[in-house]
Amino acid sequence: MNRKQKLIQRQQELLNTAKAAARELNAEEQAEFENIQRELDAIVAGEGQTLGEEGERSVPGVDPGKEKAATEAERQRCAEITDLCREFDVSKDDEQKYIRGGVSTADVRKAILDGMKAHNAPISVRGSAEVIGDEQDKFRRAAGDALLMRAGIYMEKPAEGARDLMHMSLRDLAIDCLTREGETGASRRSSDELFNMVCRQFFNPTAAFPAILDNAINKAYVEGHNKAAVTFDQWTRKGTLKDFKTNDNNYLAGPAGEFLEVPEGGELKHDVFEDKKRPTRKLKTYGRQFTLTRQAFINDDIELVTSLPARYAAAARKTINKQCYQILVNNPAVYDGTVLFSKNHGNLVTTGTGITQASMQAMIMALQTQTNEFGEAIIIRPAVLIVPSGMAFDTYTLFNSPTINTEGNTQAVNPLYRYANQIQVIEDPTINVLCGGFGNVMPWWLAGNKDDTDFMEVDYLNGKEIPTIRRMETPGTLGFVWDIYLDWGISVMDYRGAIKNPGTKIDSPLV
Incomplete structure (x- = not known):
């Protein structure tokens, strides 16, 4: 790769970085881009290129229009490959391999899908509803664990991000939940107003605040159940019943009779069982x-x-x-x-x-x-x-x-x-x-x-x-x-x- 190709590649990297972040070039990137362009202009001038009718530099004997179309097509190819690789979490090395190797967009897409099929990996697109839902679930789990840790309940493996939320009061948590759900000005509401707002979410299955309280309470009462200081289960048997009816059909079959000697040519004697009713059970x-x-x-x-x-x-x-x-x-x-x-x-x-x-x-x-x-x-x-x-x-x-x-x-x-x-x-x-x-x-x-x-x-x-x-x-x-x-x-x-x-x-x- 010569100097000119390296400079063009660097310009493309600057453009790709800004595009991936959905922004324009910042001041530092813009300055670097312009310096590269000036150097490219000097290289082109040294190669004896002349300006075409539209002010673009062109190589003698080459149609300026075709040259411009080829340049735009290359830039379009690089941009599409970059978008595909970002969308499907393709590594940076593979992305550069596709760009430098002149691989077409269609071939890149096919390579990505073939790779996913080979590894049985689910197709996960960044920015999808599933990812957003997963982020909401992560926040709810983290907030629920944060409430428990703030109350002094030990968590061996708290949810990711829980420690960062331990400082939040119930009011802070309600404001955060309402803001995430699109409510504006929640931070300016009084605690009484916030309470009324979260209470109105009682039957909303997607509301975060009630769900966070449920998560915290569920973990708290399971923890309390497991740590209760009791001894009855060390000497009683655990049983199960399927309903609240009185279960009185539990009978014992009588013991098998002793084996009796059978003389030569004698007959086996038939054994008769006796049943005894067992106690009733009721929930x-x-x-x-x-x-x-x-x-x-x-x-x-x-x-x-x-x-x-x-x-x-x-x-x-x-x-x-x-x-x-x-x-x-x-x-x-x-x-x-x-x-x-x-x-x-x-x-x-x-x-x-x-x-x-x-x-x-x-x-x-x-x-x-x-x-x-x-x-x-x-x-x-x-x-x-x-x-x-x-x-x-x-x-x-x-x-x-x-x-x-x-x-x-x-x-x-x-x-x-x-x-x-x-x-x-x-x-x-x-x-x-x-x-x-x-x-x-x-x-x-x-x-x-x-x-x-x-x-x-x-x-x-x-x-x-x-x-x-x-x-x-x-x-x-x-x-x-x-x-x-x-x-x-x-x-x-x-x-x-x-x-x-x-x-x-x-x-x-x-x-």
């Missing part, structure tokens, strides 16, 4: 409602869209937790009309004690010698020790000491040492509260593995255990209103799955 709906009021918006109270939903979601889990422990402590009548823990069920220790070697061994033996509805022995592995707060300390020495002291002050093997890795200790202060607090007698329980026994089951509608949250409009309410609700039901499925010790009094540590 109920529980929920609450909260509002982002007009005053909260004006006061920039973001807690109502961040930590408050998280607390409600945690409250749902804690409600289930409390209901499960109420069954253990209150000992209600179950499906057969008898109280859950009783002598008739063979799952109640007569005299309450603390956690000692003797009481623990008695609990294990009582659990392992249970029989099913058909009088057959059940193999229940002791897996969970459920105790009130303050009673777990005794279990650590009981299970983790290889030896114990006997009455003669000699060392002997600890028979409970083998259970250290088999029995999980669950300590929950909900038991303390239900029993009236320290200074009162508090029971404790030994249960089998929840996957092996059907002691207690928590059912959810279609298996959904995270609360549903929805934004709604309530007449006469100044603000955005959200309903949060969850469907569940708790059923004692088989009283044989746990043994109760009436316990002993636990003194207050503060006395």
